[in-house]
Amino acid sequence: MNRDPADLTAADYLDGAREMTAVNRPYLAHLLAEEAAQRTTDPATAAGIRATFPAPTTTREETD
Numbered sequence: 001m002n003r004d005p006a007d008l009t010a011a012d013y014l015d016g017a018r019e020m021t022a023v024n025r026p027y028l029a030h031l032l033a034e035e036a037a038q039r040t041t042d043p044a045t046a047a048g049i050r051a052t053f054p055a056p057t058t059t060r061e062e063t064d
Helices: 010-022 026-038 043-052
Strands: none
Touching (some): 026 043
């Protein structure tokens, strides 16, 4: 089902952020959480969202 992004709520974006965290996609989770924080009217709630999904580092770590 396609949805209009304008109809999505902060809760929808948070659900997406949690799903991306579960599949080890931290940067996408951060972006979705940031959108949720921007759609939240309470500054304390927005700060909590940002703290829960911090920006991941952009440096890559090589593993063997």
